[in-house]
Amino acid sequence: MRKVIWDTGLPDALAGFPDGNDSEAFLMKMPVTLSSQLAEIGVKPEEVEYLALSHLHGDHTGNDNLIKKATVLLQKEEYPGLFEGETVNPALDSLKDNQSVKLDEDHNVFGDGSVIIKRAPGHTPGLQVLFLDLEETGPVLLSVDLYHFTKNREARGVPAFNTDKEQTFASMDAIEAFINPTTFKRQGVIFK
Template identity: 45%
Template sequence: MLKLPRILAGFLLTAVVALVAGCSSPPVRQASGLRRLYILNCGEGVAGDISRWSPGVNVGQSMPFADNCYLIQHAQGWLLWDTGVDDAIAAMPDGLAPADPKATYWRRPKTLASQLAQIGVSPDDIKYVAVSHSHPDHIGNVELFPRAMLLVQKAEYEWPGANNAPRFKPGHPVTELEGDRDVFGDGSVTILSTPGHTPGHQSLLVRLPKTGAIVLSGDAVHFRSNWDNRRVPALNFDKDKTLASMQRIADLLAKEHAQLWINHDKAQRDTLKMSPAYYE
């Protein structure tokens, strides 16, 4: 048998160990630049008949609704998730009553602009505005941020509004997404395609360094009992896609050991810290 010099044999052994270790090591994820998440009060209301959202259940019962926006601070810039009902509603003493009494009666206790100012953020500081979908209680203040890049699914952006009018101002900067998007490229903030409530509905996965993972639901679900029972609102665009999106979120919650923050669930929001407090 050929005997190698001790020095050469040691060198070869070191090289083999290094090669094996390199092959078995997981890829290194870029360090997260995510810093803080603020919850903003973007509306409070009363749903006149919650069977609109849970067909055949709770018929004729009303329920308080919340409307949240989320401001995310990242080393690469600020991202605002949803913009709530129009700030102009704050000047209406009696709020904004819906045409359909079964729908939601909205009030605006605080403007979005004033809550941003309270933490020293101006509309021009916002780099991205991402919206879960194009219903008025989520896009009411998009044009407070005319320079911000709008992140929206292509299917939502192209979905005709009333009388075939566009749902967003055509001149607003926009990135039309076709599926998921890692917003900052470090895995900390990921837009999730969750269609069903509308054609291009999306949710948001946020991986906070201290709090951990959170999924912001948008309107993939409206309140906890609908989530627990997988109920689909009659007014949703596509029932099967809604159920598939719910299952996708459930699988992600399990994989990420994540919390689910349901946008309109006021009972849940009452347990959370509101801006100017924040989550890290």
């Protein structure tokens, strides 16, 4: 079975702080590590074919250094933060040896519509979200930081730290249209 991992969360090293690590902005805890979750489902990190990253913030990329052999799938606007400038997270350094694909549109990962990356810039210049259509779940959208809370979606609230407010609104509109049950059709939709 082909494998893609979508974001790697906070660093597993946080598990060494049972009461959490209190930065100035957040209290961060890691009760269950990514490594242990992979082991639990019998997946070795080197078996993962694609490392698809929604964006490069540290709470989404903390264990990228575990996934050494995967091809990185990232929108082109995020690359300056990965290879071409200062990295935002030391975990990204090891990705310099990974193959990578610079996306500039939606991407049908396995070509069968089961895993589709959707461009949704605004939170960061190259944010992407993930659409899944799996036998066990049916269609699911992992919206990551397009919406931080339900109320962001309900009130179209855009956090002050997003890189582009208008782009965020445009992405919200595009993604909402994509998942709208009256227009969404599993069959017959053509994905690139």
